[in-house]
Amino acid sequence: MESKQAKINDWALALLAVLAVLYTLRLARDVLLPITLALIFALLLAPAVSRLQQWRVPRSLAALLLIAISVGGIGGGFYALASPASEWLQRAPEAVSVIRDHLHDVNGDTGDVDAATASLDSLAKEFSSPSDPEIKKVLIADPGWRGEVWETLKNFGVYGTLSVIMLFFLLSSGEALIQRFINSLPSHRDKTTAKELVGQAQQQMSRYLLTITLVNAAVGAVTAFGLWLIDFPDPALWGALAALLRYIPYLGVSITVMLLCIVSAVSFDSLTGILIAPLGYALFTAMVGQFVDPFVHGMRFSLNPIVVFLWIFFWGWLWGAPGVLLAVPLLTLFQVVCQHVERLQAIAHIIGEDADVSRS
Secondary structure: OHHHHHHHHHHHHHHHHHHHHHHHHHHHHHHHHHHHHHHHHHHHHHHHHHHHHHOOOHHHHHHHHHHHHHHHOOOOHHHHHHHHHHHHHHHHHHHHHHHHHHHHHOOOOHHHHHHHHHHHHHHHHHHHHOOHHHHHHHHHHHHHHHHHHHHHHHHHHHHHHHHHHHHHHHHHHHHHHHHHHHHHOHHHHHHHHHHHHHHHHHHHHHHHHHHHHHHHHHHHHHHHHHHHOOOOOOOHHHHHHHHHOOOOHHHHHHHHHHHHHHHHHHHOOHHHHHHHHHHHHHHHHHHHHHOOOOHHHHHOOOHHHHHHHHHHHHHHHHHHHHHHHHHHHHHHHHHHHHHHHHHHHHHHHHHHHHHHHHOO
16 A cells, blocks of 8 residues: 555656646746757757867867858848748738638639638738728737737847857867766766767767758758749748748648648639649658658657657747747757667657667
């Protein structure tokens, strides 16, 4: 009886510990986000910093150079795509109106599409500026989607600045800090285990992040080129968005197809013109998923789809859109750590077996 009560107490303490961790993560999410962003980019850029250091470039200078190139490239891309993105946001009411007309054309009985058109009308009112002065006063009190976009951009600037600063310290001094931590461990076995864990985690994660980034960039470039061939409006914008959304498994491709359908409905009149872009992208990403992704995910990291969805929902709840984009890299990092810690190998097996790392 005492043994049963002890197990109940252990489960209760474990549940309380989980709830405490969740509460702490929620409370400290604004602090943890820039740190996590810096950690992910540090794992991605660490091999390049080490290579420049081998070429007798000081580590701090190498870190500063790579950060400048990365920030310049990302900032330049955002600047180039900001104008077309803003234009499409302004055209949202037009898109809603065109799709509503298509719904009426497909089904002559307007009663069957009342629910859909009502939803589209409410969405159009959200994006458009109403003419009634009283409604304008309500919009001033509640900025709506424009205010949310501005708040997101402001937070992105703050978190981005903190992440860049943290990234510089991780790339320039992180290796020395890790070495001091390893040297502080009590036994030689612990030092060896920690050194192997850190080395293999850095190696596997940097390879994974670099590989998936190159694959997504290639998918985005091919998508943009294909859209340019069919005279699709702003192909660079949608190619970049397709590359970014591919970091979200399963959901990212579906969101891109939906966006291409909406833009096609606004831009083309014929049914063929409307369907060619989303169907072409869906077929292209299906081929990539069939022949390319298995070498990136299946052979190196095999993640359980159920775990992936739950993980995405959790980080999306915690950080919103940034959490959704960072979910899979964080899950992969967690899997690598679990695979090299004996007590956590059962969790690694639940997440997804990784034969490649176990043989390395």
